[in-house]
Amino acid sequence: MLERFKVPYEDQVRVPEDSLRETVAAVFEKMGVSEEDAAVGANTLTMTDLRGVETHGVSNMLRAYVQQYNQGSLNPQPNWRIISEAPATAVMDADQGLAVILGPKAMQMAIDKARDVGVGVVTMFNAGHSGGIGHHAMLAAEQDMVGFVTTAGGAQVVPTFGSVGRLGTNPIALAAPAATEPPFLFDAATSNVAGNKLGLARRVGASLLPGWITEPDGAPILEETDVRGRGEYWHLPMGGTREMGSHKGYGLALMAEVLGTMLSGALPSMVDPDGGSKHSFAAFNIAAFTDVDDFKERMDRMLRLLKETPPAPGHDRVIYPGLSEYEEIQDRRENGIPLHKEVIEWFDDICGELSIPRLRVLG
Numbered sequence: 001m002l003e004r005f006k007v008p009y010e011d012q013v014r015v016p017e018d019s020l021r022e023t024v025a026a027v028f029e030k031m032g033v034s035e036e037d038a039a040v041g042a043n044t045l046t047m048t049d050l051r052g053v054e055t056h057g058v059s060n061m062l063r064a065y066v067q068q069y070n071q072g073s074l075n076p077q078p079n080w081r082i083i084s085e086a087p088a089t090a091v092m093d094a095d096q097g098l099a100v101i102l103g104p105k106a107m108q109m110a111i112d113k114a115r116d117v118g119v120g121v122v123t124m125f126n127a128g129h130s131g132g133i134g135h136h137a138m139l140a141a142e143q144d145m146v147g148f149v150t151t152a153g154g155a156q157v158v159p160t161f162g163s164v165g166r167l168g169t170n171p172i173a174l175a176a177p178a179a180t181e182p183p184f185l186f187d188a189a190t191s192n193v194a195g196n197k198l199g200l201a202r203r204v205g206a207s208l209l210p211g212w213i214t215e216p217d218g219a220p221i222l223e224e225t226d227v228r229g230r231g232e233y234w235h236l237p238m239g240g241t242r243e244m245g246s247h248k249g250y251g252l253a254l255m256a257e258v259l260g261t262m263l264s265g266a267l268p269s270m271v272d273p274d275g276g277s278k279h280s281f282a283a284f285n286i287a288a289f290t291d292v293d294d295f296k297e298r299m300d301r302m303l304r305l306l307k308e309t310p311p312a313p314g315h316d317r318v319i320y321p322g323l324s325e326y327e328e329i330q331d332r333r334e335n336g337i338p339l340h341k342e343v344i345e346w347f348d349d350i351c352g353e354l355s356i357p358r359l360r361v362l363g
Contacts, residue, residue, distance in 0.1 A: 001052055004206040005197055011204070013344045014336030019360035021046045023347065024058060026356040031069040032076030033101070041101040048132035049337050052328035053187070055196035056132035059203075059343045065098060065129070066350065074098055074128045083265075087117045091264050094127035099151070099279055102127060103136045110283040111143055118288030124279045125264035134187030134325075136281060137175035141183050144292050146284040147175045150256040153269045153277035157191045157235040160242050160250045163218030165234045166270040168277075169195045170256035175322070177286075179296035181303040185322030190253040191235040192246075202227045203340055211240030256280075336362040 021042045028038035049057030068074040078097030082090050090109060094102050106122040113120025130136065133149040140147025154168030171194070173187035189195070193212040201208060210222045213233040220241050221233075238249025260278035261268055267275055286295045309318040332338075339347075347359040 001054065005054070005200040005204065007054070007338050007340045008204060011341050012338040013341050014338050014362045015344075015359055016336055016362060017046060017050060017333055020049065020058065020337060023351065023356070023359045024062060027062065027066065027350060027354065030354040030356065031066060034077060037101045040104055041098065044100045044104065044131050044135050046337075047135050047138075049339075050329045050332050051132070051134070051185075051325035052332070053132045053134065053325070055194050055200060058347075059339060060196045060199045061100075061129065061131060063346055063350070065100070068128065078102070088113050088119050088121060090122045092122060092124040094124050094276070096126060096128065096276060098128040099124065099130035099277060100128070103130050103133070103149075103279065103281065104139060106279070107136045107139045107147065107149070107281040107283065110281045111140055111145060114140075114145055114283040114285040114288070118285050119282070120285075121263075121280065121282045123260055123264040124281070125261065125266035126276045127279060129277060130279050132187060133171055133173040133279075134175065134185050137173040137187065138183065138185060140283040141175035141177045141185070143283075144177060144286055146286065147173070148282040148284070149173045149280065150259045151277055151279045152253075152256040152260045153275075154195075155270055155273055156195060157237055157253060158214060158218050160237060160246045167237075167250075167253040167257070168269060169235060170253040172252060172256060176299060177296055178299035178303055179293070181300045181307075182326035183322050184299065184303065184320065185325055187321075188238075190238050190249045190256065192238050192240050192249065193235065195235065198227055203342060211236060211244065 024045055025038040025042035028041050029035060045058050045062060069076055075096040078095035080095050080097050080102060081093050083093050084091045092106055106124050110120035110122045130151045133151055137147035137149045150172050152168055152170045155165045157165055157167040157169055159166050169189040169191040171189045176184045207224050207226055209224060211220060214220050214236055216232060218234060220236055237246040237253060239245035257268055259280040264278055266278055286292050303320055306318055306320045311317050351358045
């Protein structure tokens with residue numbers, strides 16, 4: 001994550017992993033979520049914060065989920081069901097359940113299918129937010145598989161040359177295991193900047209870089225600008241402008257719609273904006289393609305060579321997707337998870353309101 005989005009040192013309050021898990025699970029339970037599902041949701045959010053993906057951790061998302069549960073737009077005890085199934089595939093109607101909780105269930109279903117037939121794909125519609133989808137992809141990598149996840153929903157990103165938002169930020173994630181190197185984990189929005197990063201920018205007082213957003217009429221803003229209010233901008237696809245490759249981000253966003261929405265038999269998000277989020281979860285069983293140990297050794301060789309690449313002037317090193325997340329986990333497990341003091345204040349308020357133990361802080 002870019003430095004501009006990180007919590008300034010003077011505003012950081014560090015919390016231990018176990019306390020964050022317990023508090024988040026308690027909040028979910030107070031929303032009517034079962035104890036088992038609350039633990040799953042707390043694990044998704046806590047692991048996301050441990051990886052340093054603060055856009056999709058507790059800072060931005062937990063308060064949004066609480067609001068959605070209270071408004072009735074999220075179902076705390078969804079009667080989710082499989083509406084069609086084959087040996088390698090399944091389609092899940094999430095019954096307005098939060099995909100932060102149902103996503104791991106769908107990915108495990110895909111993993112089980114891949115173990116039987118080599119590849120498993122589960123699509124999900126009528127769902128809530130999925131959180132950081134790299135977490136779901138990693139569930140497959142942890143079981144010697146390649147995990148691939150997409151999500152679609154919303155209408156805040158303009159198509160290339162467009163003046164009105166038609167697509168969500170529609171992230172795509174892929175995870176793969178290695179032998180001794182940290183696993184590969186790619187997780188990125190198909191817009192030039194993830195929507196939740198604007199919330200982080202607003203909290204820490206950061207500006208937005210050129211080519212991230214547009215004027216209300218769709219004209220790209222090509223100079224640094226302050227964070228704007230809802231309705232005062234659109235997001236640009238990855239690339240920003242056509243000359244810089246925005247058609248690639250636009251196409252990738254549509255790919256997420258095809259995989260999660262069309263394969264679920266659901267209407268496109270731009271056609272049915274109230275239809276909830278749609279997701280796809282795929283697992284590729286490495287053993288069905290090649291020897292697992294050989295795969296991991298080849299991954300090591302590739303990832304090690306990337307790390308050994310001489311850095312360009314002004315840079316300390318070359319990293320690969322997943323390396324910084326792995327390093328963040330090690331640091332944050334030892335030293336605590338840094339949350340903004342405003343987020344701690346929100347936790348104090350919600351814990352008091354719900355009569356649950358307050359989040360413990362370090363030092």
